[in-house]
Amino acid sequence: MEHIYSKWHHPYKPAAKYKKKVAYFSMEFGIDQAFNIYSGGLGFLAGSHMRSGLELKQNMIGIGMLWKYGYYDQARNDDQTLKTEFNEKHFDFLEYTGIEVTIKLHDNPNVKVRAYVLKPEVFGTVPMYFLSTDVDGNDHLSRTITNHLYDQNPVTRISQSIVLGIAGAKVVEALGGADTYHLNEGHALPAFYYLRDKGVTKEQMVFTTHTPEKAGNEERDARHLNRCGFFGRTYSEQELQTEMVNGGMINYTISALRMARKANGVSKLHAIVANDMWKDYEGICEIIPITNAQNQKFWQDETIKKSWQKDNATAYKKRKLALKSELFDEVYKQTGKKLDPTVLTIVWARRFAAYKRADLLLHDYDRFKKLIHNEKYPVQIIWAGKPYPFDYGAIDTFNHLVHQSKQEPNLAVLIGYEIDLSRKLKCGSDVWLNTPRITREASGTSGMTAAMNGSVNVSTDDGWIPEFKKDEENCFVLPALDYQKPTYEQDKLDTDNLYNILENKVLPTYYDAPKKWQKIVFTAMNDVIPEFTTQRMAADYYKKLF
Numbered sequence: 001m002e003h004i005y006s007k008w009h010h011p012y013k014p015a016a017k018y019k020k021k022v023a024y025f026s027m028e029f030g031i032d033q034a035f036n037i038y039s040g041g042l043g044f045l046a047g048s049h050m051r052s053g054l055e056l057k058q059n060m061i062g063i064g065m066l067w068k069y070g071y072y073d074q075a076r077n078d079d080q081t082l083k084t085e086f087n088e089k090h091f092d093f094l095e096y097t098g099i100e101v102t103i104k105l106h107d108n109p110n111v112k113v114r115a116y117v118l119k120p121e122v123f124g125t126v127p128m129y130f131l132s133t134d135v136d137g138n139d140h141l142s143r144t145i146t147n148h149l150y151d152q153n154p155v156t157r158i159s160q161s162i163v164l165g166i167a168g169a170k171v172v173e174a175l176g177g178a179d180t181y182h183l184n185e186g187h188a189l190p191a192f193y194y195l196r197d198k199g200v201t202k203e204q205m206v207f208t209t210h211t212p213e214k215a216g217n218e219e220r221d222a223r224h225l226n227r228c229g230f231f232g233r234t235y236s237e238q239e240l241q242t243e244m245v246n247g248g249m250i251n252y253t254i255s256a257l258r259m260a261r262k263a264n265g266v267s268k269l270h271a272i273v274a275n276d277m278w279k280d281y282e283g284i285c286e287i288i289p290i291t292n293a294q295n296q297k298f299w300q301d302e303t304i305k306k307s308w309q310k311d312n313a314t315a316y317k318k319r320k321l322a323l324k325s326e327l328f329d330e331v332y333k334q335t336g337k338k339l340d341p342t343v344l345t346i347v348w349a350r351r352f353a354a355y356k357r358a359d360l361l362l363h364d365y366d367r368f369k370k371l372i373h374n375e376k377y378p379v380q381i382i383w384a385g386k387p388y389p390f391d392y393g394a395i396d397t398f399n400h401l402v403h404q405s406k407q408e409p410n411l412a413v414l415i416g417y418e419i420d421l422s423r424k425l426k427c428g429s430d431v432w433l434n435t436p437r438i439t440r441e442a443s444g445t446s447g448m449t450a451a452m453n454g455s456v457n458v459s460t461d462d463g464w465i466p467e468f469k470k471d472e473e474n475c476f477v478l479p480a481l482d483y484q485k486p487t488y489e490q491d492k493l494d495t496d497n498l499y500n501i502l503e504n505k506v507l508p509t510y511y512d513a514p515k516k517w518q519k520i521v522f523t524a525m526n527d528v529i530p531e532f533t534t535q536r537m538a539a540d541y542y543k544k545l546f
Helices: 041-055 154-175 190-197 222-228 237-243 252-259 268-278 302-309 313-335 365-372 392-406 419-428 446-452 487-512 514-528 534-545
Strands: 022-025 060-065 073-076 082-085 095-105 108-118 128-132 180-184 205-208 219-221 249-251 262-265 287-289 344-349 379-384 411-414 431-434 456-459
Touching (some): 022 041, 041 180, 082 392, 095 154, 128 154, 154 222, 180 190, 190 252, 219 222, 222 237, 249 252, 252 268, 262 268, 262 534, 268 287, 302 313, 313 419, 313 514, 344 419, 365 379, 379 419, 392 411, 431 446, 456 487, 487 514
Parallel strands (some): 022 180, 180 205, 344 379, 379 411
Antiparallel strands (some): 073 082, 095 108
């Protein structure tokens, strides 16, 4: 009997304004704690999008990768420093669709790729298809392609893009094809090359660029990609020449921007930065802003939501104390430290990337010591986040914070930063600290879900913040500075400004003007909902991009 999800199928009749068939390709999806195949913000964003797609009855499907070992599991060495573990994952809730496609990788013309379906009823998403090369009959090397999200071996990384792009496009064909093919970031670029050869027009291809970081915009040698099978067939030298940029390279972002009808950046500021970044390359499509968002139903605590809707400060405070206690149970379990729910708690939690500056507070060590030993206005600080497992600089920062926190009863560094812990941190913190260097954070969605749960953003003026901020009314924002200054000078200025804001505004407001603090909390919720929810965002994608 044929599997119902081996054809394009939704458990509902798509809403009229969302009837266009859209296939959404992403290297990672953060949908549920039980399905840990994501690394960070890109995955959280894509997962929220898939949930809202179902809520709005959109005719969309997700195409992703079934990572056998996920990203990695955070553990600790004997001295509490970071240990990376790779453990095999088992996901009983996925079903084999019966769809198996073959692709050519390097010198192997017959690599098999299987598609497994995540049905809508499991986690409340649109139908999603996950690809695996761990298939009987594949050679050992081919079977390992879908082992690790963002494998550190460059050849494996290229193979992963080919699997997601070309095998993904073939799976969509097997399901009956799509009207629009959407690449969430450049990882699945081979899909566009393959589809273009199949007669899919520019009209049907759209693209989202997520990062102004050079490392996030992959660039690889064109001839090497050609040998790997990146283009779906072997390109002639002449064909390669037309695709090359920067001296014989293929830049995934530039190629996607040339092939797409339209593209988007993920905040208003990011769209400006992205248009400026790529303007010197010819044939680039327009990059419009569609600001990232998060799924309210999934991320917002129900009791917090009710207290906000009724403007009930007493109910809110009672629930916030309970949520802080839940978070502090986790801190106690991991570090043996007992934190105090009545003390202002600052959380810095996100991917550990250098530009996000996890250790910004420590740049002025004297003021840091003063802040954490302030008896009039006590604070507690928690850090969490996953460095890329082979980014030794980021791991070193993580470990430095671990060593600093060991000496102080009111500091903690947590491991296991995935959806469950992320939720606990957002619900249990009073301040959500966000410190990227300006223009480097394309959007940054964690602050949105923090605001939904009453954690007040203290942030540099980057990403989504310029669209949201009412300084001292719904958040506290560091003064914008000249991002062309040397990073050392930017860090110095931002550190000084951050301390001034914490010492003179945040702490006195929290302790001396609790009513004003409460007003900031509820104003932030008013301003984040519905504007920064994926209901708005998923609707925007259909309206403005698809």
